[in-house]
Amino acid sequence: MNVIDPRTAIVLISAMSALMALVLWALKRSYPPSIQGLGQWAQALLIIVVGGILAASRGQLPEILTTAVPNFLLCWGVYGLYAGTQRFYGVRPATWRWLAVTVAVTLGTLWFALGDPSYTARLRLVTALLAVMFAVHAWFIVRQGMGSFSRWLTVGVIVYIAVIQLVRLATTFFLPMGDTILSGTPQHVLFIASFSVSVLLFSVGAVLMAGDRLRAELELLATRDSLTNTLTRRYMDEACAIELERSHRTGQPLAMLMLDLDHFKTINDTHGHQAGDRVLVEFAAKVQRCLRSKDLLGRFGGEEFALLLPNTPLDAALQVAERIRAACVPQGNEVGCTVSIGVTLSLPQNDSMDKLLARADAALYEAKNTGRNRVVAG
Incomplete structure (x- = not known):
């Protein structure tokens, strides 16, 4: 005697899918637009819901609506989960190719439903396609990197579903399958129940x-500063404190540079604030090209930036500052600004971030007062 009949298991799949679709849709509405894929996951689950409802209606609706159409919706919903994951990682799905495969399999199930009726043949076609879809889905996530529990969980669930489909396919060759999706064979009920739990876990x-x-x-x-993608003032304060402590502990010098664009207000007044924003973005990009990976560039506000150079003596810091100054000189008709730079070095002991910043500011002030577009050490 079965604990649960296939129709009930299918209803459970549909209910779980509908619930998780609502959760994902709510997240889509509340999360920033940059997080893609949530809507596609929700739509895919709803497609599976419709397919499950039609499949469970066998005997109450026309044959085609309870065989070929549910098979198409199930396969297309499973593909939709994969497409949502692709969009989540910023990859454009190959929708038409998978649609063609899904339609071909659906036509096959239609033939084995109306032309040459065979539930086993229909089951083999659909199960094989689902196994391939789940395997491709899992491999796609693995290629993106497995750096978090959520990815391990999702990949584990998808691999589990793929294995279940392969086992189900294998059993069609030596176990009785019955003649419809509502057949009450133990393995059939087990596979349907496993799929329902897996859909829930994938959604989680x-x-x-x-x-x-x-x-x-x-x-x-x-x-990060939203305009220039440089570090924020708050992060730079924390980083400076950490680097100062490391400098005092190791005895390695820490250089700080204060950078200020010359006559930046003129850019805004003459060309508009959008042009001024572009100048700031281009300036940050030019500076980054002059730096090492461990150097830290932050925007302190407006057109003023700070730069930390760990393990850098004064002469090397001055060379970096001069490269930056030269790189920022506008060429030809380029809309841009020159830059004035104040450079200072951490003292061996009892130095603080405020003192370091004050010396760099004083050097910058001197660079401004002595003609701009120059580097001054302080």
Whole structure:
């Protein structure tokens, strides 16, 4: 005697899918637009819901609506989960290619439903396609990197579903399958129940991955200037304190540069604030090209920037400053500004961030007062 009949299991799949679709849709509405894929995941789950409802209606609706159409919706919904993951990682899905494969399999199931009726043949076609889709889906996530629990969970669930489909395919060759999706064979009920649980777990993994992405974006917003992608003042204060402590502990010098664009207000007044924003973005890009990976560039406000150069003596810091100054001189009709730079070095003991910043500011002030477009050490 079966604990649960296939129709009930299919209804459970549909209910779980509908619930998680609502969760994902709510997240889509509340998360920033940069987090893609949530809507596609929700739509895919709803497609699976419709397919499940039609499949469970066998005997109450026309044959085609309870065989070929549910098979198409199930396969297309499973592909939709994969397409949502691709969009989540910024990859454009190859929709037409997968649609062609899904339609071909659906036509095959239609033939084995109306032309040469065979539930086993229909099951083999659909199960084989689902196994391929899940395997491709899992491999795609693995290629993006496995750096978090949410990814491991999602990949583990997808691999589990793929294995279940392969086992189900294998059993069609030596176990009785019955003649419809509502057949009550034990293995059939087990596979349907496993699929329902897997859909729920995949949805949980998707929600967790979206949460990880949101946290990463919030951390980025907290540490990066939205216009220039340089570090924020708050992050630079924390980094400076850390680098000063390291400098005092190791005895390695720490150089600080204060950079200020000359006559930047003229750019805004003459060409508009959008042109001024472009100048700031281009300036930050030019400076970054002159730096090492461990150097830290931050925007302190307006057109003023700070630069930390760990393990850098004064003569090397002056060379970096001069490269930056030369790189920022406008060429031809280029809209831009020259830059004045104040350079200072951390003292061996009892130096503080405020003192370091004050010396760099004083050197910058001197560079401004003595003609601009120059480098001054202080």
